[in-house]
Amino acid sequence: MSLAPERLDRFARHIVLPELGGAGQVALSQAHVVLIGCGGIGSPALQYLAGAGVGQLTLIDSDDVDLSNLQRQTIFTEGDLGRAKAAAAADWVGRFDGAITVRAVSARLGSANAAQLLAGANLVLDGCDNFATRLAVSDACVQLGIPLTSAALGRFQGQVANFAGHLEGQSCYRCFVGDAFDAEDCDTCAADGVLGAMAGWVGTFAAMHAVRVLVQGQAALGDPQWGKLHLLDGFTPELRTMRIVKDPECRACSAA
Ligand SMILES: [Zn+2]
Numbered sequence: 001m002s003l004a005p006e007r008l009d010r011f012a013r014h015i016v017l018p019e020l021g022g023a024g025q026v027a028l029s030q031a032h033v034v035l036i037g038c039g040g041i042g043s044p045a046l047q048y049l050a051g052a053g054v055g056q057l058t059l060i061d062s063d064d065v066d067l068s069n070l071q072r073q074t075i076f077t078e079g080d081l082g083r084a085k086a087a088a089a090a091d092w093v094g095r096f097d098g099a100i101t102v103r104a105v106s107a108r109l110g111s112a113n114a115a116q117l118l119a120g121a122n123l124v125l126d127g128c129d130n131f132a133t134r135l136a137v138s139d140a141c142v143q144l145g146i147p148l149t150s151a152a153l154g155r156f157q158g159q160v161a162n163f164a165g166h167l168e169g170q171s172c173y174r175c176f177v178g179d180a181f182d183a184e185d186c187d188t189c190a191a192d193g194v195l196g197a198m199a200g201w202v203g204t205f206a207a208m209h210a211v212r213v214l215v216q217g218q219a220a221l222g223d224p225q226w227g228k229l230h231l232l233d234g235f236t237p238e239l240r241t242m243r244i245v246k247d248p249e250c251r252a253c254s255a256a
Contacts (some may be wrong), residue, residue, distance in 0.1 A: 001026055007099070011053050017221075024219030025053060031214045032056035034121040035238065036109060036137055039063070040072040041127025042152045044203030045210070047075060049125070050093050052211055056101040057093060060117060061085040062108035072196035092100040109133055114140035125149045125210050126173075127203065131181030138173035139252045147213045147224065148173060151206035154167050154192050158202035158232035161244065162209050162224045165253030171227040175247040198234045205232065 003026060008015065011025050016147070018126040019254065031054050033044035035042050038061040065080040066090055073085075080088040090104035109117055114136045118124055124146055126137045134150065140141075142165040147197045150173050165172025209225075231240045248254055 001031070003029065007053070010171070013213070014052070019220040020215060021219055024215035024221060027215045027218040028053050028211065029055045032058070032120060033210060033214070034058040034060065034118055034124045036060050036096065036124060036126040037128035038075070038085040039069065039127065039129060040155055040196075040199030041203040041206060042089070043073045043075045044200045045125055045127055045151070045207045046089060046093070047096075048095050048204055048207035048209060050100055052207070053097075054100070054214070056123070058103045058105060058117075059086045059089045059093075060105040060107065060109055061070070061089070062106060072194065072199040078188075105255060108137060111136040111139065115144060118144060118146060121146050123147050123149060123210055123213050125151070127151045127153075127206060131177065135181060136173060139167070140162065142172050142174075142253045142256065147247055149206050149210045149213065150208075151202050153199055153202045154194055156195055156198055156233065156235035157228060158198055158234070159190075160205045160209055160232065161229040162213055162226055163244075164224065164226045165246070165250070166256050167226070167248060168256055170253075170256075171244045172250065172253040173247040174252040176229065176244045177248045179251065180217045194214075195234060198232075201232055201234060205230065 014020050015022050015026050025148050033054050063085050065076045065083050075092045084106040085107045086104035090102045093102040118140050145166040148163045150161050164170045213224045227244045229242050229244050
């Protein structure tokens with residue numbers, strides 16, 4: 001497959017990178033990414049995935065746009081207040097690049113509908129705001145054999161990692177956090193606060209991590225770095241990396 005002349009122009013700064021190149025750009029154009037959460041992480045991640053020419057995007061979010069979101073959720077404006085985030089985000093994609101196939105899903109993802117919503121994706125990028133959804137997403141990704149870019153955010157801290165728990169020897173998100181967080185009583189930004197620009201750092205870091213997975217086998221950038229958790233500290237600031245090993249007792253991925 002080759003790219004049309006106007007697409008070559010659009011992605012010229014990518015194609016000229018030897019580490020990405022035309023083959024990497026074609027891989028991006030053929031990819032289907034499912035984005036979980038169109039909020040603080042999802043907004044900048046979506047902007048850079050769309051900017052990168054990812055060919056198909058499914059946007060899942062059950063919330064509506066609230067005034068307090070605008071401090072960090074960069075795709076929304078005052079005109080979007082009260083609208084479903086997934087629909088408003090899909091409209092943003094449509095205005096940005098009409099060549100992208102985009103689908104909005106205004107539903108909450110849980111263990112009952114995860115497999116159906118994620119099937120067919122080349123990658124899932126999870127930037128949601130609660131552990132119950134994260135674990136449901138991770139378990140479904142392991143089950144379906146889909147790579148997961150997981151990103152989380154709070155106050156001045158962020159975490160980003162690529163997981164491939166369906167592969168032998170590779171950990172999943174559940175290996176990292178364990179089974180204690182399945183209940184829906186966990187953290188949101190409302191209680192603890194979050195610096196708006198931290199969402200940008202974490203979301204763009206996650207978009208870069210997603211690109212690494214999508215161009216695997218096609219470009220030098222395509223090293224997914226499975227199971228390496230990057231800890232972003234915006235207060236100090238500092239970046240640290242730790243390795244999440246596969247838990248032989250993990251109830252999601254230990255069979256892989
Ligand atoms: Zn696991």
